[in-house]
Amino acid sequence: MTGLVRDLLRQRLRAALTVSGVALGMLTLVVLGALGEHFRALVDESKAYTRGVVRLFTKTNPDGINPGITDEALDAVRGLPGVAVVAPTLVLYLDGFDLEADPLSFATPRPLVEGLAPDHAATLRGGMPLVEGRWLRAGDERHAVVARWLAQRRGLGVGGPVTIRHVTYEVVGLYDAPDAPMVPAAVVPYGPLNHDFITPGAERARRALGELFGAHPLGPMAQAALAQEGGLEEAARRFVEQQEALFRVYEVIPRDRSAEGTRRLAEDLRATVPDLAVIDPDRIEQQMERAVALFLVVALIVTVISTVVGGLLIVNTMAMAVLERRREIGIKSAVGATPGQVALEFVAEAGVLGLTGAVLGVLVGVAAIRLAEPALLAQLESGSRLFLVTPRLVVLTVAYGGVLGVLAGGIPALRAARVDPAIVLREL
Amino acid sequence: MSSPAPAIECVGLEKTYAGPGGGQVAALRGVDLAVARGEAVAITGPSGCGKTTLLNVLGALDRPTAGVARVLGQDLAPLDTRARALLRRTAVGFVFQQFHLIPTLTAEENVALPLRYAGVAPAERRRRATDLLARVGLAARADHHPTSLSGGEQQRVALARALAGGAQVLLADEPTGNLDRATAGEIVALLREVVAGGVTLVLVTHDLDLAGTFDRQVKLRDGRVEA
Numbered sequence: 001m002t003g004l005v006r007d008l009l010r011q012r013l014r015a016a017l018t019v020s021g022v023a024l025g026m027l028t029l030v031v032l033g034a035l036g037e038h039f040r041a042l043v044d045e046s047k048a049y050t051r052g053v054v055r056l057f058t059k060t061n062p063d064g065i066n067p068g069i070t071d072e073a074l075d076a077v078r079g080l081p082g083v084a085v086v087a088p089t090l091v092l093y094l095d096g097f098d099l100e101a102d103p104l105s106f107a108t109p110r111p112l113v114e115g116l117a118p119d120h121a122a123t124l125r126g127g128m129p130l131v132e133g134r135w136l137r138a139g140d141e142r143h144a145v146v147a148r149w150l151a152q153r154r155g156l157g158v159g160g161p162v163t164i165r166h167v168t169y170e171v172v173g174l175y176d177a178p179d180a181p182m183v184p185a186a187v188v189p190y191g192p193l194n195h196d197f198i199t200p201g202a203e204r205a206r207r208a209l210g211e212l213f214g215a216h217p218l219g220p221m222a223q224a225a226l227a228q229e230g231g232l233e234e235a236a237r238r239f240v241e242q243q244e245a246l247f248r249v250y251e252v253i254p255r256d257r258s259a260e261g262t263r264r265l266a267e268d269l270r271a272t273v274p275d276l277a278v279i280d281p282d283r284i285e286q287q288m289e290r291a292v293a294l295f296l297v298v299a300l301i302v303t304v305i306s307t308v309v310g311g312l313l314i315v316n317t318m319a320m321a322v323l324e325r326r327r328e329i330g331i332k333s334a335v336g337a338t339p340g341q342v343a344l345e346f347v348a349e350a351g352v353l354g355l356t357g358a359v360l361g362v363l364v365g366v367a368a369i370r371l372a373e374p375a376l377l378a379q380l381e382s383g384s385r386l387f388l389v390t391p392r393l394v395v396l397t398v399a400y401g402g403v404l405g406v407l408a409g410g411i412p413a414l415r416a417a418r419v420d421p422a423i424v425l426r427e428l
Numbered sequence: 429m430s431s432p433a434p435a436i437e438c439v440g441l442e443k444t445y446a447g448p449g450g451g452q453v454a455a456l457r458g459v460d461l462a463v464a465r466g467e468a469v470a471i472t473g474p475s476g477c478g479k480t481t482l483l484n485v486l487g488a489l490d491r492p493t494a495g496v497a498r499v500l501g502q503d504l505a506p507l508d509t510r511a512r513a514l515l516r517r518t519a520v521g522f523v524f525q526q527f528h529l530i531p532t533l534t535a536e537e538n539v540a541l542p543l544r545y546a547g548v549a550p551a552e553r554r555r556r557a558t559d560l561l562a563r564v565g566l567a568a569r570a571d572h573h574p575t576s577l578s579g580g581e582q583q584r585v586a587l588a589r590a591l592a593g594g595a596q597v598l599l600a601d602e603p604t605g606n607l608d609r610a611t612a613g614e615i616v617a618l619l620r621e622v623v624a625g626g627v628t629l630v631l632v633t634h635d636l637d638l639a640g641t642f643d644r645q646v647k648l649r650d651g652r653v654e655a
């Protein structure tokens with residue numbers, strides 16, 4: 001072993017260059033791998049948010065009509081024996097839109113706020129552990145439970161204020177949210193959030209209706225009908241509410257919240273309300289896993305390309321070493337080294353080159369991640385982690401380096417094994 | 429059990445090299461030779477007559493083309509590359525004119541090299557290498573690299589290495605060719621000690637005076653033993 005290291009150090013610069021080349025490839029592997037591990041972890045962690053809940057969305061039917069979620073449909077859902085809770089939810093950008101400031105705000109992940117029936121919040125979101133304070137409860141209005149990462153980022157604390165969509169709420173609890181883009185950074189009561197959300201729309205509708213009716217005075221029958229609806233204002237509010245209901249999402253909690261129970265409820269729902277989109281945790285997970293798999297394939301291709309370059313460097317280095325040490329190979333052979341033993345020495349040396357490169361790549365990669373991650377996160381303004389360096393990733397990278405080295409050393413090693421001592425010992 | 433096989437037996441031994449352009453070089457053209465165990469034989473002959481080739485074939489470093497070559501009763505012809513390596517490791521030892529030590533290894537590590545390939549544990553390797561270096565009078569230089577040793581000292585290390593695997597047959601190709609007279613004398617004295625210990629020695633030399641001091645002289649000419 002010490003002899004092996006000594007052999008490597010004979011051509012220090014060459015060994016250093018080769019190791020650096022391998023390290024560069026391994027750095028790519030570590031960085032992309034850490035990104036992949038992050039995504040994988042997200043899929044897992046998101047289960048805390050997705051598990052045990054079936055989500056109902058409206059969908060457009062084959063005639064191109066979106067019937068919304070009707071009261072009859074909701075009643076049918078509530079009537080199913082496996083259903084424990086049906087509650088509306090509303091997910092919005094926590095800071096609202098500001099396209100002027102950020103024209104890409106559709107594309108970049110931004111913190112979300114979710115409106116939930118406060119009395120069901122603990123049931124609906126209890127999968128995410130509460131770390132401080134309490135969940136929402138009946139009677140809450142301008143109260144918010146906030147993801148810990150958001151609290152850290154914005155200096156929020158239980159009992160203090162938080163601004164959500166330009167309105168001040170009181171923080172009553174903190175929860176540990178997974179970092180997935182779809183998981184809300186704050187949970188507030190559904191009613192106030194929905195009210196704030198639709199009010200501007202209602203205001204616009206009222207003005208529009210006012211202008212319309214102002215220009216065309218209503219006949220007595222129409223005036224009577226409008227009065228029955230509660231006046232212009234109330235009619236406008238109700239109109240907007242109906243519009244809004246088209247996009248409302250309902251969450252349905254099964255009595256049996258196991259994976260199997262949730263799956264069964266989803267099936268029942270699909271049969272009961274075929275006009276609605278029924279999204280169960282399996283669907284979401286599959287979708288996420290497919291996205292992660294796609295990323296991993298791309299990452300794999302990039303990684304293979306960049307590490308193969310390092311492998312070729314090892315081939316080159318070891319081929320040169322074989323040429324330089326032909327006489328020594330002959331000597332070793334003369335004193336009884338079998339071709340296999342000769343080959344093994346070169347393979348081991350190449351393996352050490354690969355291993356060293358991989359270890360260096362891991363160290364530099366982890367350092368680079370440590371340095372770059374905060375800046376990247378600040379850019380994204382969402383989430384608390386972008387890279388996840390797992391023990392598995394480190395072990396795999398180092399092992400891959402060793403295997404790469406061994407494979408790369410194979411060809412030169414075969415050449416070394418074929419050196420004929422009778423010939424090379426005559427040289428000189 | 430019958431009397432042990434002779435150390436070396438050659439009958440009609442031939443070695444033909446492929447020359448450039450498809451030609452052939454017949455280096456050995458039917459060598460008949462028998463060397464008893466414990467015997468010391470000097471091989472002489474003009475340059476190019478096949479002395480090195482003969483040693484290489486006898487030491488299983490090279491394969492015979494035709495004829496019989498036996499070392500310690502072992503027929504060399506059918507041995508594959510690996511089997512020949514194992515034979516070199518245990519039965520025969522080489523000493524070369526150019527010493528052929530590995531420059532990055534210390535004297536002790538050079539001596540221990542055959543033991544390493546034999547799978548002997550490091551501590552035991554050290555012990556045996558130290559013993560062998562003491563036998564050739566180099567105990568004090570165990571940690572030196574070849575470049576810091578004189579030619580004579582390097583050849584002592586090479587001799588110790590040749591014996592490390594427990595060789596019964598020592599093949600020396602002009603071992604004194606690169607040494608001055610006094611140093612050559614020391615190496616020859618060491619070789620005689622080894623022979624006194626029961627090892628068979630086949631030594632190639634251009635030095636006819638030296639050859640004359642051996643049990644037997646074999647003269648090679650044009651790939652054959654001269655009568």
Ligand SMILES: Nc1ncnc2c1ncn2[C@@H]1O[C@H](COP(=O)(O)OP(=O)(O)OP(=O)(O)O)[C@@H](O)[C@H]1O
Nearest residue numbers: 445446447453455474475476477478479480481482
């Ligand atoms: N690999 C080879 N290919 C072709 N011819 C070879 C090869 N090795 C040796 N020969 C030839 O075989 C013949 C015998 O060579 P060898 O080295 O055995 O002679 P030698 O007696 O040891 O000579 P010297 O005293 O100069 O060392 C020579 O003619 C040489 O050119």
Ligand SMILES: [Mg+2]
Nearest residue numbers: 479480481601
């Ligand atoms: Mg010769």
